Amino acid sequence: MMLFIFLPIVSVVTQSLHIDHEQVFVEVENCDFFGCKKATMVDPAATAELRAAEPLGRFVGLSNYFNRSHLATNEVASAWRDSASFGEFYDQVYNLPLYRALIFTLVYTFTVTPLMIIFGFLIAIGVNSLHQRLKGLVIFFSLLPMIVTPLIGSLILFWMIDSRGIIGSSLQSIFSDPNLSLKASTPLTWITLMVYGVWHSAPFSFVIFYAGLQTLPQDTLESAMIDGASRWERIRYVIIPHIMPLVTFVALIQLMDNFRVFEPIVGFNAAAHATSLSSIIYGDLGGESRLLSSASTTSVLTILGVIILLSPVLYRTWSGWDKKA
């Protein structure tokens, strides 16, 4: 187990410190207003020779981390110096691939998580008041969006929102705009991805909250009713405090899950409008020229991000554990 968990991490870190020289590039860079595009040509003979000699590539230290496609310190610094307003700065930063991915990942994470918690809670309350026989059936159907393979789930929705699919064409007729396409614009793509995210993960919070509602202390509820609490007040002052620990749990799990959002971007074919940290790694790895070192660098940065995201939780578990022991 150690072998397969720690060695890859070591391998990722090592690779991220190296740069590809497996292929000898002839690079032509042409810059325009929107950024730079690099055209590369490969010298196959020299490539084969080098690849045999040193598969890792040449050692470049941390420079991978600071180049344009990752932290891009120079670009960010110059953008900060040159841009007059924050909006302008944001626009420039948004053009850098890593920051673009980071922004999407964070926006996605922090939009989807609260939404799915609220949605799941409402479903749980609704289902809880259903008749006993119906409950099983409803739970069965509710589980489906969560259990289904993320890629497949996103494909199913993707086909429906296609401009020739049912939702796509309905939206077109609602807004009476025959050219409306959810795939064409960036904000709409983001919204679609987030709707998918909520659809996919709401069942999880529903199941957890529903289980929580089953353990609700009936006498507290009863005394609240005797004291004249309205239904809303009962939800606010009895039910919500009771399931609050579960909310933290769900939020934590979903933060982690949403942070690694990846499959929907592939499924929705949305890489042009939205990239997440995982999907740029995938893009680097899947391309013709397997950019291992670039992918590794992003991986290391992502792992750091995960650790930062998790650190409060880890700290709490740590101190909680000490108390228990």
Added chain:
Amino acid sequence: MSSTVVENKSFSLRFISSIFIVFWLLIAVFPFFWTFWGSFKVELDFFSKESWTNAITGIRTLGQHGEYFTGAGYEGAWVQEEFWKAVINTALVCLFVVCVSLTIGTLGAYALSRSGFRYAFWLLILALVFRAMPPITLVAGYLLPFFEWGLWGKLSTTVVVLVAINQPFTLWMLHSFFQKIPKELDESAKVDGCTSFQAFRYVILPVMWPGVITTGLFSFLLAYNDFAVTAMLLSKENQTMVPKIAGFLGTTQTEGNVMFAVASVVMATVPLFILVMFFQRQIVSGLTAGAVKG
């Protein structure tokens, strides 16, 4: 659970909550139903330019195949695109991932839960970190060594990687299940003259099945649903269903054979459907067990 509280809800409240549930069910189920229905149509119906009602009625399907329903998508996917290979590969990968991770998991978790040391904490941390880490970040690390050693593209490699990625979670889940089995049980077995292994074999094994089944379900789901690892580590011939479907999109959208992908999606969803149908209780209990413990 019988409620002692007599709730006299107003009609409007009841109405709103029912509407909401119906609405949710519609969102949850309709996409699956729609895709299932549409998979028996031709592309011009499922993606109809004229009107979406074509997908329901299937006018073009009638024109092309003489019937309202056609299995052409399935036939194309199954025969022409050799989807059956992917199905077999998926079955193999899932079977081995579940078996291997459960074997290691039960033995390991049993040992951990019976030793006094604070393994549990580190296990929990590992499980958490691995839950949070996108699997694709590790894939980058696997690729180069696997290329070098010629291990890339094989099913067995993928199984090992999937097991490794899943193992902290499996261990942790089983660990909490074993923790619920009282220590007195194997102590009394040992008093009766069992060796440690016999205690495990004859005393613990028969009572641990609920936990093992739940954990097995989750590792099955992980192996089945994985895209990042399988897409990157398997060669074209060895692809499992999910990357295969993703591959369809790249090639067949231009050929106008989206229906192959639709049919394959339906085929890949059916096992999950059956799984939820039979193991709903275990899935729910597995999810909530994590919540209570975590």
